[in-house]
Amino acid sequence: MLEGLREASRRIALRKAIDGWGTQAGWQQVWDETCSPAFISYFCGFRESVKGLEAAKAFNAALFGGFPGLEQTITAVAAEGEHVAYRHRLIGRNEGSFLGRPATGRAVNITGMTWMTVQDGRVVEEWYELNHDELKRQLGMTAQDASAAAAS
């Protein structure tokens, strides 16, 4: 029973993670199929969460606007009951507007960690952590640029 729950949670979470990755054609439809309409995204320690599936899809589209070819390699998965955590490495290039500034053209190579909670066959929340300070360093965003972007 518990084993079945774990395997079902893993299957749904990894479908969102892989088929729903922002470079995949039809990722929005995968989110529609795997997430609850009340899906909440807790993103990178920000005080404000992104509430609702439609808002989360818009937020994701904006992120991938900055990195349209961003490649994800999932390096480990741990699933237990309704919880599915995974680590990934991201490799890509800043080829579009990001954080309110134009593309830098610079390469990024960074790790992140995701945690999804699955209830009644749908992802109801997702926590994501990635160090934006290191990301900005790789993008060559100067302190002044970073400040301007944060205020924009």
Added chain:
Amino acid sequence: MLEGLREASRRIALRKAIDGWGTQAGWQQVWDETCSPAFISYFCGFRESVKGLEAAKAFNAALFGGFPGLEQTITAVAAEGEHVAYRHRLIGRNEGSFLGRPATGRAVNITGMTWMTVQDGRVVEEWYELNHDELKRQLGMTAQDASAAAAS
């Protein structure tokens, strides 16, 4: 068998996470008892890992030097086989030198995620992700301060 491995991994990882938290008396001894001497810490997306248990303890001591009363609340755990992931919320105050600058006295409230891998009864590696950019924002570190700290 697999269940036993999961429970053993969880017990060891959470002992390091809780009894080995940097505000606990004797945390270093808990690290000695729960970690491999070859322990590697992959910290917040930095390219360079911290290699070896002694180096990791020194690194941890420096972090808690900045936040000597930092409180951790573990909000979820997922364990599978040799892998143990958990989320936490950190609440504290910057009461000591951090990132090369003096204490700001400001409060922080932020989330992070940890992933430990346990082999032969010891934690062999730990991945940690927290958004330093948000942390710096809460500390009121201006762009110029942040730049100076990064260069220090």
